[in-house]
Amino acid sequence: MMTSKMITRVEGQVLVTERVFNAPRDMVFKMFSNADHLKQWWGPRGWEVTVSEIDFRPGGQWHYCMKCMDKNQEDFFGMESWGKSVYQEIDEPKKIVLIDYFSDAEGNNAEGMPVTTVTLTFEEQDGKTKLINRGVYVSEEALKTVMDMGMEAGITQTWDRLEEYLASAQ
Numbered sequence: 001m002m003t004s005k006m007i008t009r010v011e012g013q014v015l016v017t018e019r020v021f022n023a024p025r026d027m028v029f030k031m032f033s034n035a036d037h038l039k040q041w042w043g044p045r046g047w048e049v050t051v052s053e054i055d056f057r058p059g060g061q062w063h064y065c066m067k068c069m070d071k072n073q074e075d076f077f078g079m080e081s082w083g084k085s086v087y088q089e090i091d092e093p094k095k096i097v098l099i100d101y102f103s104d105a106e107g108n109n110a111e112g113m114p115v116t117t118v119t120l121t122f123e124e125q126d127g128k129t130k131l132i133n134r135g136v137y138v139s140e141e142a143l144k145t146v147m148d149m150g151m152e153a154g155i156t157q158t159w160d161r162l163e164e165y166l167a168s169a170q
Contacts, residue, residue, distance in 0.1 A: 006156050013143050015135040015151070019159050023166040025122050028129040029093035031162060032120065038064070041165040044150075044157040046070025050080075051105075061086045062098075063107050084109070085118075096120040100135070114142035131159075 006019040021028050031037045035052040042049050043066040051065040062085045068076040082103045089097035097120075102113035109115070116135045123130040133155070137143040 006159055008152055008155075010143065010147075013137045013140045015133075015137070015143055015147075017133045017135075017155055017159075019131055020125060021129045021131060021163055021166055023129055023170060024127060025124045025129045026093045027166065027169070028131060028162075029096075029122050031166065032096060033090075033092070035062070037165075038062070041161040042066070042158060043161075044154045045161065046073050046076075047081075051082075056087065056090070058087050058090055061107075063103065065105065080105075082110075088117075093122055095122065114138065114145050116146075 006017055008015070008017045010016075031041065033054075033056045035054040038054070039049040039052045042052075042064070046068055047066045048069050049064055050067045051063070053064070054060070054062040056062070064083055066081045066083070068079045071077050082105055084101045084103040084107055085098040086101070087096065087098050089095065096118075098118050100116040100118050102110035104110065114137055116137055118136075119132075119134045121132040121134070123132070135143075137146070
């Protein structure tokens with residue numbers, strides 16, 4: 001049962017997504033800071049996190065692999081997508097600032113792929129949490145590249161999965 005629809009807006013080279021989750025702020029924040037939690041909900045439907053190594057501190061990183069396990073996704077079935085987030089600032093339970101990269105299995109940044117500076121803000125709202133994800137891209141073209149790759153649908157499905165996981169974890 002979804003508590004609220006996601007709001008997405010593009011402001012030049014910035015992608016802003018917002019959603020209210022029916023869970024306390026401390027709990028929602030924890031879902032982003034723990035490798036075991038992240039494995040349960042990160043990524044679009046049909047994809048599983050098969051590798052999740054996190055060093056949750058400024059200067060630390062989260063290196064992960066998502067793999068498509070859904071045969072119905074045809075060309076994507078069996079595909080791996082590696083990513084890396086490098087934490088810049090952590091203000092528990094209010095804010096996480098990170099730089100998000102596409103990477104390879106060794107954690108090397110993928111050449112030619114957009115790099116994003118992401119600020120996650122967690123706002124307390126009467127026992128619920130408003131999560132604001134502000135992604136700043138190097139250019140409008142870089143943002144268009146990820147939007148064309150299906151970023152909006154991917155975020156929506158990922159946050160739907162987070163909502164479901166939060167409901168089961170409470």
